[in-house]
Amino acid sequence: MVNLLRRGVRCFQAEPLAPGWRPDPEVIWIDLLKPTRDEELAVEAALGIDLPTPQEMAALEPSSRLYQENGATFMTATLLAHSQDGVPTATPVTFVLSRGLLVTLRYEELRAFSVFSERAPEGDVGSGTAALLGLLDAIVERLSEILDQMGDAVGEASVGIFERPAAGDFKPLLTQLARTQSVTSMTRNSLVSFSRLLSYATLAPEIAGDPDCQAHLASLQRDTQSLTEHASFQSSHIAFLLDAALGLINIEQNGIIKFFSVVAVVFLPPTLVASVYGMNFHHMPELDWKLGYPMAIAMMVASAVLPLLWFKRRGWL
Template sequence: MLNVLRRGQGAARLELAEAGWSPDSDIVWLDLLKPTREEELAVEAALGVQLPTVEEMEALEPSSRLYQENGATFMTATLLARSHQDTPFATPVTFVLAKGLLVTLRYEELRAFTVFADRAPQGAIDSGTEALLGLFDAIVERLAQILDDMGHKVEEVSTLVFNRPRAGNFRPLLTGLAQAQSVTSLTRNSLVSLARTLGFAILAHEIGGDPNCRAHLEALQRDAQSLTEHAGQQSSHITFLLDAALGLINIEQNGIIKFFSVVAVAFMPPTLVASIYGMNFDVMPELHWASGYPFALILMLVAGVVPVVWFKRRGWL
């Protein structure tokens, strides 16, 4: 799928119906979303650049993700996708500045791209550079929103962890914390990758030669850095809550084991007395004693109460 953004207009779907296609002069952004091979070849031929393959986009080497070639600047960042679903994951996105156009190559729907395309007509997007910086703005805002949402979720779980009803279920709390930790970690990785991309983007002559663009890019770098620190702090807080929840689970389990241990110890002496008097030996004076039965009951009661009183005095209960 090939979407385009024109000056003063919103994003629209573009059909490549003719051989030798070239972008119109009013196009500032070409967005390749899950493109076919034909669409890739058409864009490459029109701009005179070689788009990276999926393998190159996923590579960790800077030379494969950040480079300049044939007057074009190639930048690949790893961004968070499906953040509010059960299985969020990271996906590579390539940004290319070539011949005054911004070309993006991606294989997943990303909310930041949709938001930027919807609000682009409200601003003055006159070049690929402005489109790139506006898209970076939308990505940073989206990552900040994800961190904010996860922060609210973590605070709710934190309240439930320490104000949970006795013998309540910990499973939903641990599941929520695990998901928040996963999303926060992926968001932090996206911010780190984006920071590297922003640092390399200034080498593009379209940005490096424009003081306003440089200032905008430096502001984005500061935002990404502050969000990265925030994500790290939030991740530490989630780890603390996980440890606290596991500690409370251990305390409750120890309390349960303690209760059964005390019950077992309390019933052991009465069981011993009952076992002795249940042997029915011939030479056993208490068997023919009129007060033998009450005596045995009192003896069992005393034998059961004494350990409980002893435990309480020792502070074990």
């Protein structure tokens, strides 16, 4: 699907690309969302550029993700998609700045794109460069929002862990922490990738000679660095909570094992006495004693009480 943003228009407009298509002068942003091969070829022919393939977008080498070709600046970053619904995934997104026109290539729905296109005030986005800077702002804000949401989830999990969940069921908390850790880790990776893109964006011809654009990118770089540090701290906090939860689980399990161990030790000696006098040998002197039965009961009680007194004296109970 191909979405176009025109100068002075608040939102995207979907447009089919016929053979020989050319963007009109009012188009400042071409957004390719899950495009077909024909749509890619139409945009490439219209702008005289070669869009990267999904394999090239996913490559880790900087030379495959950040480069200039035919007067266009190609920048690819890995961003987080579906952080709230479904399974969070990391997806590569390519930004192309060519002669003042912005082209974006992506294969997943991203909240930052739709938010920016919907809220852009009329007349504020007058060029592809301005659209790029505004979109980069929206992406940073979105990543910050995700970290805030994960921070709230971590706070709730922390309270739940140290207040002890009902019936000792830590499974929901551990599941929540595991998902939070996964999203936080992918957010941090997105921030690192996005930071490289911001550094390279300063070399784009449309930005290199504009002090205002350079200052804007420098501000975004500072924000990204701050968010990266916050994500690292949050990951450490989550790791601590996971260790704390596992420690509390071990403590509860040890308490249960201790209880059964005490019960076993208390009942083992009386069971031994009862087993001895439960044997059916013909010659057992105690069988003819009048006080044999009370003696056996007394021995069983004493063998149960003495270990309890010993455990209590040693501080094991």
